Amino acid sequence: MSFVSKSSLIVLAMLALPASGSLAAQSQDPEGGLETTVSDTSPQMVEGPEIEGIISARSGDKMQVTASDGSKSVITINDDTEIRGRGGFLGLASKERAASSLLNGLPVNVKTLQWGNDLVAKEIKFRNNDFKTAAMIHNGTDQRFAEQTAATEALRGRMADIDKYNIKGTTNVNFDTGKAVLSPQAKQELCATAAAAEEMDNALLLVVGYTDSVGSQEYNQMLSEKRAGSVVNYLQQACNWKPYRMLTPTGMSESNPVATNDTVEGKAQNRRVEVNVLVSKGLDGL
Template sequence: MQRKMIVVSLMTLFCLASIWAFGDDKEVKGMITSRTGETLIVKSGEGNTTVVLTDATRTKDDRGLFGLEKQEMSSVVLIPGLKVDIDGTPDEQGRVVAKTITVDGDDLEAAEMIQSGLHPTAEQVAANVQKLEAHGGQLDAHKVQLASQKENIETNEQNIAAHKQQIAANLKDIEENTQRFSALSEYDVKHQVTVKFKVGSSKVSSEDQEQLKQLAQTATGLSGYIVEVMGYADSTGDAAMNTKLSEDRAKAVITYLVQQGNIPVRHIVAPGAMGEYGAAAPNETKAGRAENRRVELKVLVNKGITGS
């Protein structure tokens, strides 16, 4: 009788230990290195962790990209290269089922810069180069014409050094961000469409709705797919307005895919609204502007799944 009680006690302790092992929340801080369908690979100081996305997964993003609800942001912003802080529960396979994913706002901004062709950083570098050349010319003039004004010359030299440091820092940021987001090239494009829009409009036409239905059918027949959505605008109006318009267009397409195409929002990635950058045709002509009022969609599958 005593032996049976000991055996029962040991089994009870084992079950409790198993529950505790799989039930405790776990925090994972690191960078997304790969995404396949509903799973992420997150690299942290402890190594690589497989993170599972579910319908209950919520993502916190202070930027409010595309105006979607916070719980719908997970699939929109989770792309390779983003830093994340994940709170979840370990499962029996050693993975972490994500409850909450917090995205670094600054990292999202860096992602948008990379996806829009690095325009903000490149423009800043170009501006600093012009300032450097201007200060260099002023320095030469002061040395020849105002040799006695040593203090002014020293001030200009300090300005030159400061601009050189800023240029070096900007170039380093470009290189690091490009390397981080180059992971997107590890996907095969299985299907792609372009949705066109009228001037100032974000309404999806019935013709383009058919395109989106076909894309959704193709995507849902693939294993581990993701859909990349990128919105654009022509150069009509100011840059801020065009960025907002391209954002609204991408949002309209995402809404249609989720509501009519039955694509879970966690299978959609939208690196950012491109505005008037990344033009497909010259904006100087009416036909060119029509080409630029668009949303580009790609159905992607990780090459590791396709065997490429």
């Protein structure tokens, strides 16, 4: 003869509970014993606080926002996060471009959801003119600040000790003259770089495009940006790198050559895009 103990019945009742939600279930002893109540205690997603401040660190799918009173909040970004730019020159047309625009030093307003002790970004808003300022600081173009306001200078000061990274590795992919088309080898190298970065904790990618010295400054600036854009698109679409784990791509024209532009071989090396794997020094426990 086989039998089921009272304790076994209670365990079976617990196994039959739904996997999610805050529903409670009851098991009744068939012999009239005490009734046992079992509840799912997993945390529920609820409305969280609205946080306003500047992005003071980026780390993988997380960002740290520092408020004006110095308090810091660590917020997770996911595929459902809405990212919006308001006014100014950008007109962010795609979610990928918006996500990659979350620069350190950018003032943001974040609506959050609370998941246990963690915060998840429901919506992130920023002013496009603030992004322009943060991007200028990020790219080190200090000469452009001459016509900016006192508010710009204040933001510049806040950025001074924030935008610091450890470079874990750099991959260069090269292009034909006047072209922004990725070669099969470049595609392979990009996905290999993304896979290696995925194995690192809190890694971000920074993509910078360059040209050789052939052509005008205006043309080369446009071409360097186009090359950086080609790399970003491939990393996101083919290599599955999340846009919120990428800093804003940059075109640097013919600056920072890695070889002489006086030879065919040197020019070929300079027609490149650098993919830098970064980890922020200011993570503060992210």
